[in-house]
Amino acid sequence: MSSQKTFTPTGHPRRVSLIGSTGSIGTQGLDVISKASDKFSVAALSGGYNVELLAQQAVEYRPALVGFAGDSVDELASAIKDAASQASVSGYEPELVAGEHAATAVAAFGEADVVLNGITGAIGLAPTIAALEAGHLLALANKESLIIGGQVVKQIAAPGQISPVDSEHSALAQALRSGAPEEVSKLLVTASGGPFFGYTYDQLREVTPAQALAHPTWDMGRMVTTNSATMVNKALEVIEAHLLFDVPLERIEPVVHRQSIIHSMVEFIDGSVIAQASPPDMRLPIALGINWPHRVAGAANACDFSKSASWTFEPLDEEVFFAVKLAKQAAASSGTHMAVYNASNEVAVDAFHEGKIRFTDIVETIEHVLDDYTPVNAELSVETVLETDRWARAHAAKILGAKA
Known part of the structure; x- marks a missing residue:
């Protein structure tokens, strides 16, 4: 460090x-x-x-x-x-x-x-x-x-x-205060599932930009909302959790929680699971983030347990939404593979909203660019990361240009 x-x-x-x-x-x-x-x-x-x-x-x-x-x-x-x-x-x-x-x-x-x-x-x-x-x-x-x-x-x-x-990482940071690092068994990163939860891959091919921007829970910008629909956002969050909390990638799992009330969970070695729950409102993690490690009174509303509610949890279909699996593979490959992943995604998302490619082409483009990437044989530095970012953007644009 x-x-x-x-x-x-x-x-x-x-x-x-x-x-x-x-x-x-x-x-x-x-x-x-x-x-x-x-x-x-x-x-x-x-x-x-x-x-x-x-x-x-x-x-x-x-x-x-x-x-x-x-x-x-x-x-x-x-x-x-x-x-x-x-x-x-x-x-x-x-x-x-x-x-x-x-x-x-x-x-x-x-x-x-x-x-x-x-x-x-x-x-x-x-x-x-x-x-x-x-x-x-x-x-x-x-x-x-x-x-x-x-x-x-x-x-x-x-x-x-x-x-x-991020609400997920804020939740993990809060839950991790319940135990020592060596007591952590697993990080469970929750996902709303986006607007296309339950879709087949063939159904995803026909998704329009307008549909991709209709997130069921959160009001976000174009890039993040689209990333949530492809599950790229969850993939990035899994890698971020790995980097923030030094937990191995194989012990970080996405979990679909449609209600977006549980923002993430930590499983400890004794079988206990600590979850952070609150209605979906970014003001809570923002307030805690800028005031860390202290809470801000009245930052957001709490859950109302006087009313009936049901919370559900389901595994992510990683065959249809393979962005998370792809990100884990990239992160384990080299210190610059995730720069390639992120850059090619940003180029592909823009192309999708410009009507140049299908929705499923976004993650397929990431996979294609990663397959074509050979890590630079240089010391890992900001300059190396930025050079990799530029290469990935140019290569993604070339691949997408060939599709047009």
Whole structure:
């Protein structure tokens, strides 16, 4: 692990920088912060291309630094000026950054205590590393940066410096506090099953983009929602659990739980299973993530046990949804295979929504690219991971181009 000392979170109030503030995780994170203003303040924001929403957030929360994924600082400055005028706010002049490195600059911002990385995809790797190197607590919702960065990210992070925000990993982190590491038998990662639970592979071939975005439980962005439909998201979560908690892949199992109330479980060596249960609401894991290891009162509603309810559990059909099995094989192959897995998936998902390929072609493309990949004979580093990511994207695009 890192040569840094064991990470110790600061006291309250915590100053939070949000990466992906205009997305689903970011907007819910700001809601958590606004409802617990005695515990949190906003140090910096970095948002996507919705410059109007980013400007409104900036004016409301007054961070000292605002980052914009677009190329123009002037566009951001103008939007903030307009938003300030509409809100009758004067004298607010934050530092502004724009372009591809804006999120990384916000993640490294020295006035923060916590960085909530809520963007989707491999672009989250650089902000993740920047936050860790700056010594911040990293509340990680961007699973891809840990998955593709693997041991590189783990070597940078001090013990205790990463707090998981995905609901499944938040649940596992909570349940793992019930026993010592050597007492853990198995991690059970729950899955809603997505919109196509029970489908045959032939039925999956006819799935449309609109159907793939109709998730039965969660309201997420296009990439994550599609990944949930293919079970790629669950595959990534299994690998993330392996990296976060140092449990061997063969002792991590997906379990279909349609109600999405049990967010994951830990089985211990004495046969006890500890589960974390709550209605599906990302505000709970976000609040715990940015305040780790302390809970935030009123972050979300609890289960109402005065009403009847049934919770069901079923095995994942890994013959139809083979993304999880494929990811385990990739993760066991080399330190860069998961970068190939993730990159080829992102390219294939975009092609699917552009109407170029079938739904089943997404995971088939991942498998094809992995089959064609030979790991680079070089020291595992951020540069090696990014080089692999670029190769995989280009190769996936070539394969998909041949299908057109």
